[in-house]
Amino acid sequence: MLSAKSQRRESASLLIKGGHVIDPAARFNAPMDVLLRDGRVAEVALPNKVRGSADEKFDARGLIVAPGFIDLHVHLREPGQSYKETIASGTAAAAAGGFTSICTMPNTLPVVDTEEWVTWLRQPERGAVVNVFPIAAATRSSRGASLTDFAALQRAGAVAVTDDGKPILDDEVMRAALRLGAELNLPVVQHAEDTRLTEHCSMHEGPTSFRLGLRGMPAAAEANTVDRDVNLAQHIRESRLHVAHLSTSDALKAVRRGKRAKARVTCEVTPHHFTLLDQDVGEYNTNFKMNPPLRSATDREAILVALADGTVDAIATDHAPHATHEKQVEFERAAFGITGLETALALAITKLHREYKVPLPRIVELFSAGPARVFDLRGRGSLARGNFADLTIFDPKKRWTFEAARSRSLSHNTPFDGWQFTGRVVATVVGGKVVYRTD
């Protein structure tokens, strides 16, 4: 039997009042009030026109109210590496960054390649404060050899499969993955990197890597793989290929080609790739080391165009927490990856919106409707009536300074420590409950 208290919570309702709703999927871009009830969107109406009553009100005057943000690419490090991040700490960071749903990568210890682990990730004991959608391994132990049981993983709750961090190089295995994915309507996510071209490499190949005496990853290592994958996907009916953290101009060309041919090819871009360049690595700053690496100005220009013109489907963080001792080492030996959940929106507004004039609705789309479509997250990515009551409320004009030391993440490996941003998350609502609010 439910206690009175939990009964009250079950029926809780929240009215978000006075805000400006931007919901590209529902074509809202106007001052509107939003009523949430029983974990769902009950009403979206012009100011003061909501008919239902609410137990609680949220004053959103001067703020943007958007569908809850979805991050397609997050490393939570559980099971196995909870010293870097736990599901609880990672989702707390996600909430602080305005993300109401995150998709987790399977390269944990052990690799998430069974339904048991997928189920484990979703259990309430993990202490997640936002929705967690596991992405399972595409091959056993992500060794790239034999496929996992996609159907079982999907039944357990996996929204996609990938061997992230380890690309699927074998043509036959990749083709089989796309085929099986097509049967199940399950996207195959590829970390596109021909590792035969990137052995011992720690950054992008270019003038900076030459100057620093570091072996560089050629842009072709990414583009070749995306090219191959698009070629395969084009010839497998209904197959779904999602290109993770796309970083090069040539890879974009391959994605465009696939999209023109009506293949179900999607891609994501990270905030660091649209913000930083290879030369920003400075004197071996390991917080600028990630894979794919920061690229050339030409690559970033191409990415900025693709973010604006609709070629890119989603902004994803590739949040990759690492402990200090894994980063305070020789550059070539430092772990790849940076945290990103708490700086994504701020970078999008500061860089994309203010500097490159990408309209706010497009940015909201890249964080909500876009990613929801990529992994078919039903009932999310829009504030249509009946959808999940996941909302991101932000102030696009708020100026603030990000301090890594105050991050919710267990790790502080960010290149953006001390950066001044414009645009800040004010509140994050998951299932009708406020899970984060700025102090």
Add this chain to the structure above:
Amino acid sequence: MTTPARGSLLGIEHLEHKEILGLLKLARRMNPLKARPLLRNKRIVLLFYEPSTRTRSSFEIAAKSLAAITTLVQSSGSSIEKGESLLDTGYTLRALGADVIVLRHPCAGAPHLMAKHLDIPVINAGDGMHEHPSQALLDAFTILKHKKSFKGLQVAIIGDIFHSRVARSACHLLTKFGVKITLCGPPEFVPEVAAVLAPGLRITRHIEEALRGADVSMLLRLQKERLAGQRIRLEDYIARYQMTAARLKLAKHDAIVMHPGPIIRGLELTAEVADGPQSVIVDEIHNGVPTRMAILARALGKAK
């Protein structure tokens, strides 16, 4: 700690013109045969993660010529083998009273990492493929012993520039003084991107073109230990890029031949060239000591 301690020498790239001249001037006043106890009781640790003959012994002799106490720590036979991190080794040496750390390391940027976290000067004795500043300084010292000044000089650097920290440091140093440098080698060793390392660099694939009119030719060793993933046919390389007596004739009559060593006779140069009258290879080794005396004296603020 975030900025390197005064007196650190991490690379040539960010060194100012006048600092380089200051070091060269100081090196000219250093005489290993007339010991000066400038660094008496100073502890200089030579921390070597890679094999080295020349650089290590030359730093050691330089330190001892200035009456410093030296300790050699090598990766084998130390806690480094047990998995101690670079920084922890640095902290340990600092706690033992090190006044200077001279670091040779296979990773580019290792000295920068150490300098960022320690409050004592760090001297880069070669970091991966990045820089080898003491070598560039001793080479500049050698050039100035044979040529009046850097003015108008033409230098050909021939061989595996991609893997060479010596080449990177030399390019930075010499171009700061307006020297015209031609880099020469196959694309695997001299990628097009090499030309943007410093102003006034030019690339050619023909050794004849590089040598024509050169005042200095600097040869580099083929670094087998860094050839990961590269396919180079030695025969072809020898045919196209080996320095022979005949090819040397294309350079100015008083051109000098340099090589940072170790040399592989019959590969990047013939024995005839190595031992010939224009070779200053032995002189370079000799000049390493006063140059490194100057570097150590500067590190400890005794640049007088």
